[in-house]
Amino acid sequence: MFFNMYNRYRFKSTFFLSGSIMDPLKKFLVSPTKSAANQIKLKNWDPQYSWNKSKIDTEIEMEQFSKKISELQYKLFAANNKSLLIILQGADASGKDGTIRQVMGALNPQNCYVKSFKVPIETELAHDYLWRIHIEVPSKGQIAIFNRSHYEDIIEPSVNNLISKDHLILRCKQINDFEKYLSENGTTIIKFFLHISKDEQKRRLQERIQDPAKQWKINESDLVSHRNWDKYMGAYEKVLSSCSRKWAPWFIIPANVKHFRNWAISYIILKKLENLKPEFPRVVLNPSDFIFD
Amino acid sequence: MFFNMYNRYRFKSTFFLSGSIMDPLKKFLVSPTKSAANQIKLKNWDPQYSWNKSKIDTEIEMEQFSKKISELQYKLFAANNKSLLIILQGADASGKDGTIRQVMGALNPQNCYVKSFKVPIETELAHDYLWRIHIEVPSKGQIAIFNRSHYEDIIEPSVNNLISKDHLILRCKQINDFEKYLSENGTTIIKFFLHISKDEQKRRLQERIQDPAKQWKINESDLVSHRNWDKYMGAYEKVLSSCSRKWAPWFIIPANVKHFRNWAISYIILKKLENLKPEFPRVVLNPSDFIFD
Numbered sequence: 001m002f003f004n005m006y007n008r009y010r011f012k013s014t015f016f017l018s019g020s021i022m023d024p025l026k027k028f029l030v031s032p033t034k035s036a037a038n039q040i041k042l043k044n045w046d047p048q049y050s051w052n053k054s055k056i057d058t059e060i061e062m063e064q065f066s067k068k069i070s071e072l073q074y075k076l077f078a079a080n081n082k083s084l085l086i087i088l089q090g091a092d093a094s095g096k097d098g099t100i101r102q103v104m105g106a107l108n109p110q111n112c113y114v115k116s117f118k119v120p121i122e123t124e125l126a127h128d129y130l131w132r133i134h135i136e137v138p139s140k141g142q143i144a145i146f147n148r149s150h151y152e153d154i155i156e157p158s159v160n161n162l163i164s165k166d167h168l169i170l171r172c173k174q175i176n177d178f179e180k181y182l183s184e185n186g187t188t189i190i191k192f193f194l195h196i197s198k199d200e201q202k203r204r205l206q207e208r209i210q211d212p213a214k215q216w217k218i219n220e221s222d223l224v225s226h227r228n229w230d231k232y233m234g235a236y237e238k239v240l241s242s243c244s245r246k247w248a249p250w251f252i253i254p255a256n257v258k259h260f261r262n263w264a265i266s267y268i269i270l271k272k273l274e275n276l277k278p279e280f281p282r283v284v285l286n287p288s289d290f291i292f293d
Numbered sequence: 294m295f296f297n298m299y300n301r302y303r304f305k306s307t308f309f310l311s312g313s314i315m316d317p318l319k320k321f322l323v324s325p326t327k328s329a330a331n332q333i334k335l336k337n338w339d340p341q342y343s344w345n346k347s348k349i350d351t352e353i354e355m356e357q358f359s360k361k362i363s364e365l366q367y368k369l370f371a372a373n374n375k376s377l378l379i380i381l382q383g384a385d386a387s388g389k390d391g392t393i394r395q396v397m398g399a400l401n402p403q404n405c406y407v408k409s410f411k412v413p414i415e416t417e418l419a420h421d422y423l424w425r426i427h428i429e430v431p432s433k434g435q436i437a438i439f440n441r442s443h444y445e446d447i448i449e450p451s452v453n454n455l456i457s458k459d460h461l462i463l464r465c466k467q468i469n470d471f472e473k474y475l476s477e478n479g480t481t482i483i484k485f486f487l488h489i490s491k492d493e494q495k496r497r498l499q500e501r502i503q504d505p506a507k508q509w510k511i512n513e514s515d516l517v518s519h520r521n522w523d524k525y526m527g528a529y530e531k532v533l534s535s536c537s538r539k540w541a542p543w544f545i546i547p548a549n550v551k552h553f554r555n556w557a558i559s560y561i562i563l564k565k566l567e568n569l570k571p572e573f574p575r576v577v578l579n580p581s582d583f584i585f586d
Contacts, residue, residue, distance in 0.1 A: 074394070078509050100403045101367070107402060109438065110393045110409075114402045145402065202585055209583055215576040216371050223583055283508040290502055290516055292495055 022051055024264045025271055028251040030244035036169060039241040042233050045252050047197045050260035058263035065266045066106035072270075075278035076141055077111040082186045082276055083138035086269065087146045089155075090194030091232055092222045093204040095255050096147050099194065102262050103269070104145055113138075116147040129153040129171075130178055137182060150175055151239055158235040159228055172242040179248035189248035190272055192265055193240060194255040198229045315344055317557045318564055321544040323537035329462060332534040335526050338545050340490045343553035351556035358559045359399035365563075368571035369434055370404040375479045375569055376431035379562065380439045382448075383487030384525055385515045386497040388548050389440050392487065395555050396562070397438055406431075409440040422446040422464075423471055430475060443468055444532055451528040452521055465535040476540035483565055484541060485558055486533060487548040491522045 034040055076082065086104075088096045100114055115136045124132045130150055138144035154171050157163040163171075179189055196204075205226060208218040225232065244250035251268060255261040327333055369375065379397075381389045393407055408429045417425045423443055431437035447464050450456040456464075472482055489497075498519060501511040518525065537543035544561060548554040 070398075097403065101401045104403075105363075105401045106398075108394045108398045109400060109402050109405050109407045110390065110397075110440070111407075112402050113406045114404075116403075147403070205583075206585070209578060209580070212575075213573050215578055216574040218576075218578075218583075220582050223585070226585065280506050281509040282505075283511075285502060285508055285511075287502070289513050290498075290511075292499070292516070292519065 024251075024267050028253055028264060028268075030240050030250040030252060032244055032246045032249065034241040034244060036172070036238060036242045039237050040252075042195065042237055042252075045195055045254070047195045047200065047254050047256045049254035050257040053260055053263065055259040058259045062103075062263055062266050065270045069106060069266070069270050069273060070108065072273040072276070072278055073108055073111065073143060075280060076143070076273070076276065077108075078141075078280045079278045080141040080281070082188065082278065083140055084143045084273065084276070085138055085146065085182070085187050085189045086143065087149045087151070087189070087191040088194065089148060089151050089191070089236075090255065091196060091201055091229070092225050093201050093208070094194035094196045095258060095261060096194060098258060099192075099262065099265060100145060100147060102258075103266050106266075107143060111141055112143040112145070114145045114147055117149055117152060130174070134178075137187060140186065150178075151243075154239050155232065155235045158238065159231045168238070169242075172239065175243055176245055176248075179243075180245070183247035188272060188276060190268065191244075191248060191250045192268075193236060193250055193252050194261065195252050196255045198226075200256045201226055201229070317544075317560050321546055321557060321561075323533050323543040323545060325537055325539045325542065327534040327537060329465070329531060329535045332530050333545075335488065335530055335545075338488055338547070340488045340493065340547050340549045342547035343550040346553055346556065348552040351552045355396075355556055355559050358563045362399060362559070362563050362566060363401065365566040365569070365571055366401055366404065366436060368573060369436070369566070369569065370401075371434075371573045372571045373434040373574070375481065375571065376433055377436045377566065377569070378431055378439065378475070378480050378482045379436065380442045380444070380482070380484040381487065382441060382444050382484070382529075383548065384489060384494055384522070385518050386494050386501070387487035387489045388551060388554060389487060391551060392485075392555065392558060393438060393440060395551075396559050399559075400436060404434055405436040405438070407438045407440055410442055410445060423467070427471075430480060433479065443471075444536075447532050448525065448528045451531065452524045461531070462535075465532065468536055469538055469541075472536075472541040473538070481565060481569060482541035483561060484537075484543045485561075486529060486543055486545050487554065488545050489548045491519075493549045494519055494522070 030040055076084065088099060090096055104112070104114065117132070120129075120132065133146075133150045136144065136146070154168060154175070158168055183189055205218065205222055208214040208222075240250045240252065251264075253261055253264050323333055369377065381392060383389055397405070397407065410425070413422075413425065426439075426443045429437065429439070447461060447468070451461055476482055498511065498515055501507040501515075533543045533545065544557075546554055546557050
C-alpha cells in the first residue's frame, strides 16, 4: 500500500508487456443475448480455470491494479456524480467473504461499503423484495458491494419451489427493469457469480468443520444446500441467462483457484472504473475570495 | 497487502527491537482527570512533533501494524460480540480524509464503514442532536469510523455563540453519559483530535487553491473558519478537557507531519484492538450432523 517494492518485477509481467491475450471482460461475460429460452450451461464453464497464472504473478499484478483502483476511486469520490455497484453471488463457500477481504480490502472505506444481505427480517418481508435493496444502493461518488442481493429472491424460492415458474420469470424481468433504471441514473453495475465445483464446495465445508478458525462459519444449512447442489446450479443458470444485460452484465468467475478469482475480479473492476473516466471537478476559483490574515 | 517484502528491514526497526521508549497511548492521551475547570492548553501540545521518525520507518512499521490490525479485525467480526467506534475531529484541512485513506484503507470493508457527518439536514434537525449519531453506531463485530461527529454540536454552536455556556456544559455531560452507555454495551470508543498549527492550515488551504486536484475540496467557509482559528481552538480545549474519560478517551495527535500522524493513529488502533482480545468463537460441532454425499 505505502510504497512499491515490486518495480523490479515489472519486466517479468508478460501480461502488461504483451497486452492481454485473454480478456476477462470477454471470456467470463455472460452474453446479453442469452435468455430463459437460450440458457448457458454451467458445466461448460470450467471452475478450475486459472490461465496457468501463478499465485505470485497474480499478486504482483494485483498490487498494480489496486493502486490504479485506489486512484480512480478517489476521483469517483471527488467527481461525486456517478456510482458503482458490485454484486457478489455464489454457492455457500464459493468465496464471497474471501473476495471482499482480499480484493475489496484495497478500497478506501471513505466511499466504499459492503452490505451483506441475510435472510429477510420482519420489516423487510413486509415490503416488496426490492425495497431493502433500493435503500442500500450507492449514492453519487460511492462504491457499494453487495454480498448476496436481490438474486437470492429468485434463487431460494426457485430451489425450494416456493413460487411458480411464471412468477420467477416475472421477477427476472422486474430485476432487469430495476437495474436498468439504476444504470440510467448514474450507477454502473457489475455482477460476479463465483463458480466453484461441487467437489470444491465439499472440500471447503470439510475444512470448515476441521479448522478451529473456521468452525464458526458452518452450520447445518450448508449441508442441506450442498445436497441441493444441482437445484442451485439450475436456478443460477436461469438467472445468469435471463439477467445478464449490457447495463448490468453477469461475469462467471472461475473460483476454485482463489488467487485467480481475486485477480480476475480485480481486473474487471479496474476496467469498469477506467471506463467511467472519473475526473476531479473543475472549479473556477476567484482568488479574491480567498484572503488570508 | 499481499505479501511482505519488508522482512529485510526487520532488524532496522529499533521501535520493535528496543520496545517503546515513547508510548503514544500515554503521550497523546488527554488525562481523564481534566475538566472544564482544569483545561488543557493546546499551545502546550506540539503539532509538529514527530519523534524524529522518518517517513520510511513509519511506513515499514505501519505495514506490520496493518497486518495485525487486519487479523484482529477479522476475529472481531467472527466473535460478533463487541464493536469499535473511532471518532475523528479536527480543524478544516487537519487531515481527517487523508487519515481515513491512508490508515483506515487497510481495514476490510466487510465489517468497517465510514460515516461522514455533514451539516444536519431537516429530518436530523427535527430530532435531538444524538439521534443521527445513535443510528450510525457500529453493530456487534463492526468497526465504525466517524468523520466528524456529535462533537460538532458543541464546537460549532460554541464558536458561533449559538447556545449558552450552561447549555454547552450540559451537552458535554450528555455526551459523556451517551458514550458511557455505549461502552457499557460493548462498544470501545477511541477519539482522535488531529492537531495542526494555524500556519499549517494556511499552507494546506493555499495548496488547495493552487492544485487542480485539490480545488474541489475548498470553499469560502474554510477561510471563515481559518479566521476564527482561536475560537475553534478554545472550543476544542473545552471539549477535549470535559469529554476525555476512561471509557472514551481523547488523543491529541500531532498532525502537521502526516506520516507521523498516520503512524500514531495506526499504533493506537492496534493497541486498542489487542486489548479487546477478539477470538474465533468456540463451536461444539457434532460430526454426525455433517454427512456428505
